[in-house]
Amino acid sequence: MRLGLGQFNSVVGDIAGNVETMSRIYRQAMEKDVDLLVFPELAACGYPPEDLLYKRHFLAANEKAVRELASRCPEKTIIVGFAQHYHSNTYNAAAVLRGGKVETVYRKGLLPNYGVFDEGRYFRPGAEPVVLDIGDVRIVVTICADIWTLEWMADFFKETKGIQLIVNISASPFHAGKIETRKEVVADCAKRFKSAVCYCNLVGGQDELVFDGRSIIADSAGNVAAMAKAFEEDLLIADIEVKSSGKVRVSAAEKASVQPANMVEEIYGALVLGTRDYTIKNGFKRVLIGLSGGVDSSLVAVLAVEALGKDAVCGITMPSKFNSAETIGDAGKLAENLGIEFYTIPISDVLNEFDSTLGKVSGWNNKGAAYENLQARIRGTILMSFSNQLGALVLTTGNKSETAVGYSTLYGDMAGGFAVIKDVYKTQVYRLVEYINQRAGRDVIPRDVITRIPSAELRENQKDTDSLPDYDILDEVLKGYIELDKSAKELIDEGLDETVVKWVMRAVDRNEYKRRQSPPGVKITPKAFGKDRRMPIVNKYSSLGE
Amino acid sequence: MRLGLGQFNSVVGDIAGNVETMSRIYRQAMEKDVDLLVFPELAACGYPPEDLLYKRHFLAANEKAVRELASRCPEKTIIVGFAQHYHSNTYNAAAVLRGGKVETVYRKGLLPNYGVFDEGRYFRPGAEPVVLDIGDVRIVVTICADIWTLEWMADFFKETKGIQLIVNISASPFHAGKIETRKEVVADCAKRFKSAVCYCNLVGGQDELVFDGRSIIADSAGNVAAMAKAFEEDLLIADIEVKSSGKVRVSAAEKASVQPANMVEEIYGALVLGTRDYTIKNGFKRVLIGLSGGVDSSLVAVLAVEALGKDAVCGITMPSKFNSAETIGDAGKLAENLGIEFYTIPISDVLNEFDSTLGKVSGWNNKGAAYENLQARIRGTILMSFSNQLGALVLTTGNKSETAVGYSTLYGDMAGGFAVIKDVYKTQVYRLVEYINQRAGRDVIPRDVITRIPSAELRENQKDTDSLPDYDILDEVLKGYIELDKSAKELIDEGLDETVVKWVMRAVDRNEYKRRQSPPGVKITPKAFGKDRRMPIVNKYSSLGE
Numbered sequence A, B: 001m002r003l004g005l006g007q008f009n010s011v012v013g014d015i016a017g018n019v020e021t022m023s024r025i026y027r028q029a030m031e032k033d034v035d036l037l038v039f040p041e042l043a044a045c046g047y048p049p050e051d052l053l054y055k056r057h058f059l060a061a062n063e064k065a066v067r068e069l070a071s072r073c074p075e076k077t078i079i080v081g082f083a084q085h086y087h088s089n090t091y092n093a094a095a096v097l098r099g100g101k102v103e104t105v106y107r108k109g110l111l112p113n114y115g116v117f118d119e120g121r122y123f124r125p126g127a128e129p130v131v132l133d134i135g136d137v138r139i140v141v142t143i144c145a146d147i148w149t150l151e152w153m154a155d156f157f158k159e160t161k162g163i164q165l166i167v168n169i170s171a172s173p174f175h176a177g178k179i180e181t182r183k184e185v186v187a188d189c190a191k192r193f194k195s196a197v198c199y200c201n202l203v204g205g206q207d208e209l210v211f212d213g214r215s216i217i218a219d220s221a222g223n224v225a226a227m228a229k230a231f232e233e234d235l236l237i238a239d240i241e242v243k244s245s246g247k248v249r250v251s252a253a254e255k256a257s258v259q260p261a262n263m264v265e266e267i268y269g270a271l272v273l274g275t276r277d278y279t280i281k282n283g284f285k286r287v288l289i290g291l292s293g294g295v296d297s298s299l300v301a302v303l304a305v306e307a308l309g310k311d312a313v314c315g316i317t318m319p320s321k322f323n324s325a326e327t328i329g330d331a332g333k334l335a336e337n338l339g340i341e342f343y344t345i346p347i348s349d350v351l352n353e354f355d356s357t358l359g360k361v362s363g364w365n366n367k368g369a370a371y372e373n374l375q376a377r378i379r380g381t382i383l384m385s386f387s388n389q390l391g392a393l394v395l396t397t398g399n400k401s402e403t404a405v406g407y408s409t410l411y412g413d414m415a416g417g418f419a420v421i422k423d424v425y426k427t428q429v430y431r432l433v434e435y436i437n438q439r440a441g442r443d444v445i446p447r448d449v450i451t452r453i454p455s456a457e458l459r460e461n462q463k464d465t466d467s468l469p470d471y472d473i474l475d476e477v478l479k480g481y482i483e484l485d486k487s488a489k490e491l492i493d494e495g496l497d498e499t500v501v502k503w504v505m506r507a508v509d510r511n512e513y514k515r516r517q518s519p520p521g522v523k524i525t526p527k528a529f530g531k532d533r534r535m536p537i538v539n540k541y542s543s544l545g546e
Helices: A017-031 A048-052 A058-074 A145-147 A149-154 A178-195 A261-282 A295-308 A325-338 A348-358 A369-390 A400-405 A426-442 A448-449 A471-483 A488-493 A498-510 A512-516 B015-031 B050-054 B054-070 B144-148 B150-156 B178-193 B263-281 B296-309 B325-338 B348-358 B369-390 B400-405 B426-440 B447-451 B470-481 B488-493 B498-510 B512-516
Strands: A002-007 A034-040 A077-086 A091-096 A102-106 A131-134 A137-143 A165-169 A197-198 A203-206 A209-212 A216-218 A223-226 A234-242 A247-250 A289-292 A313-317 A343-344 A393-396 B004-005 B036-038 B077-086 B089-098 B101-107 B131-134 B137-143 B165-171 B196-200 B203-206 B209-212 B216-218 B224-227 B233-241 B249-254 B288-292 B311-318 B341-345 B393-396
Touching: A002 A017, A002 A165, A002 A197, A017 A034, A017 A077, A017 A145, A017 A234, A017 B233, A058 A077, A058 A091, A058 A102, A058 A203, A077 A165, A091 A137, A102 A137, A102 A426, A102 B296, A131 A178, A137 A145, A145 A165, A145 A178, A149 A178, A165 A178, A178 A197, A178 A216, A178 A223, A197 A247, A203 A261, A203 B296, A209 A261, A209 B101, A216 A247, A223 A234, A223 A247, A234 B131, A247 B050, A261 A295, A261 A393, A261 A426, A289 A295, A289 A369, A295 A313, A295 A393, A295 A426, A295 A448, A313 A325, A313 A369, A313 B348, A325 A343, A343 A393, A348 A369, A348 B348, A369 A393, A369 A512, A369 B196, A369 B348, A369 B369, A400 A471, A400 A498, A400 B224, A426 A448, A426 A471, A471 A488, A471 A498, A498 A512, A498 B101, A512 B393, B004 B015, B004 B196, B015 B036, B015 B077, B036 B165, B054 B077, B054 B089, B054 B209, B077 B165, B089 B137, B089 B224, B101 B137, B101 B470, B131 B144, B137 B144, B144 B150, B144 B165, B144 B178, B150 B178, B165 B178, B178 B216, B178 B224, B196 B249, B203 B263, B209 B263, B263 B296, B263 B393, B263 B426, B288 B325, B296 B325, B296 B393, B296 B426, B296 B447, B311 B369, B325 B447, B348 B369, B400 B426, B400 B470, B400 B498, B426 B447, B426 B470, B470 B488, B470 B498, B488 B498, B498 B512
Parallel strands: A002 A034, A034 A077, A137 A165, A165 A197, A289 A313, A289 A393, A313 A343, B004 B036, B036 B077, B137 B165, B165 B196, B288 B311, B288 B393, B311 B341
Antiparallel strands: A002 A234, A077 A091, A091 A102, A131 A137, A197 A216, A203 A209, A216 A223, A234 A247, B004 B233, B077 B089, B089 B101, B131 B137, B196 B216, B203 B209, B216 B224, B233 B249
């Protein structure tokens, strides 16, 4: 039996477009004699559709699309994800299409409702296994989380005998290193049920999520026999053969695709895809980036060029008297290295005019934080003015370390439509720029940008470390506090400095209001700001303890 | 048996403060010979604590607080909400405190996971009824949603005989008119179980939610015998008496509190409480408002003065050449009527300087939308500069109709910490200002502000109706589309104009990205923007149909 996994970039709400893409992939699969073609979770309507699922007409449209796909593709068997409305309930479902019709429907049993997932908000769990036979292979259908809890599965399938292939349709969001967990899940499942497992993942960016593809087919011993490409559409084909021993063998039809070599490479891939899809799926053709000559905005510019091509990227540097000639020069050098359009718009005249206008009210102080924020807001306004004028999307350049402690200006450097690296710690930013230069074989990002001591350049001789701990320490505290929900005591017991730990925790808590108004950005870590971490703004709790 | 409902303003994360408040209310209740004192859902830690519930140390602190409350209040029985961590699961629980100890714990059975609720994210459902006897009254404990599904309750309590009082601890967020639904729920529950029902609600503002109090005690015939105050702390006391007929009588200890007379009055109360609590709980002592002389900012100023007192409110008007003498004058007149601090800061010089700076890049056009947005962003920047300088919270003034269709400028008039009226339709804005003037017996809000044709005054002779449908029609379409998820066809079939319906739907869909960066504001309608309505930004679905 020849199996094909149609890993594709399903777009939320583009029901007609998704059917078109699946029909195209079906024709490819037909040419390669595929017997069973599998598409990802909710492939018909895109994942996650969120509150679109409350619209009855949306549900009806996606159900109709599945029937249309069936009628267009009558020759072989298809398994495809869609949202099913049935007896006043909605299900996260998989349709089995055969002979031009929807033959049967499986409904997801385990609905994740943690992290970025809200499936309990929309769906009822299903309760019935679905079994189908193709050739001599006995197949059961599962959806995403179903295979992540083997005890549940064992109970669910206790009446189902002779399983040889477990089909799992998924929409599993990326975070760095997650692929290893997925491989384990697939292998454990295969071994437990002595069955081959095929795991078909989505690919593409959707708001703050990236789906990285890398669909997997494992044999009944749990060996990964085939793996689809990372971050792009792929049709992964393998032959499934049941041996007389009962073992299920998997033979990949083509040679293995090249996979990301390490975590930096996969983060880079996710950021590029997330940026490309957010921009293009929202209908933008161009992006604008404020280039400061610093490492964060340089990284974002490189990612944007990789995502969209150099002609789609415009850099603007907006110097004040606090910017050094070196950083201004480096912004220009970077733009030149990338071959992007580049403008210099000094902000001094506007800054002076603002200062004199604000000075008319007593109490205005042009030496403090308000004056620093003012500079950032003038830059934000300039970028947004060109954004409005040119119809270009502004990419913001704040990293996770800054975003966490609020080292950023609301409506200033935070102004824009997509915050590309908001989930990338500063220490990871450095790893990414080194990777970029290494890969290019030259300093695309000028060496000085990387080695210079970081500064926001909003006052004379400012350094980030005037206000922040060293980034390697800051990032360690942030991981413990944000991703692992540790208390101050736990972190201090692990050897971190008490003063730093307490300062960081207070800063993270105090700046929730800023993050709430931040644009979305690509999730890279196990817990990103956004729908992954839902903290109240009004919050008197302190993790500092007594 | 004397029952007391301790409806109070529990603060999220202020565990020690909440215990203090409950101890104070306990002493009051002791003086009034209360036998059973009931506090709201999750009263110990505040509601909703959101992802604080993922912190083990937070859970431990709130459990410790409940034990402390028990030891401080040994004389009578208390029922209090808290989050219980038990055998690796977390429960939305009610502790029964007696004799200085936690005697038993009830765990909520029905966990709402729709609208603003995410309880499935955090909690496991409980499965055991809890029964206690006080005097001759047999009591069962329930939590919020438990009593909203009578079939579930009937099944849950099928083994529990002789129920005479159903205690329900709640945290039920306000929306206009919801009180009628709650009364019905309580009455239906009482009648079904032939039992008195007491419903103890939270009061206070928490981010975008307001809890309006109005706790209810009903007798076994479903008659509401006592009701606590709206929008403030209250200790509602009643005697529960089981008659020989089996009927349960409820006698209120004090005369009924005055309740809001109509929906406009309750919306006004919710906006005031929401604004006060967001400001004060976040540690602010002052607010800033950009006063345009229009009806929205005038309303927000009145609400702020009611919430915080006139000395805490500062109005700033920021005229350009497009503002008429009348609107500038009205802003000043309003400030004078309210007795608030008031400044005039003209933006023309900064606007001209920006224009000349932006004009250095070819393609800049000072006639179009970018130039209009620029004016709004200069104003936003001025307000934020003073906010930073003075430590004052900026209140934004956009209403729901504008927010829905994106008739607002991101980082301009949308810049600020709290969007007071973001869930108030423009047609409701007019009802509220009429109510305010009527109540005051004078035109606190100048008559001209109400009668003048609305304009953003960002270009010559601009009127809102140049860009928008009439507000009464706009608001009708918005209610159908946003709150009821209707399709274009359904709305057109109801007699709404096709062109308007389609324009509005497209505008709502297209502006999701703006709303995502909006500050929170008070939920007033059954479906507010924010956690109540979770739409994807990348979204190719159109509700317009074929």
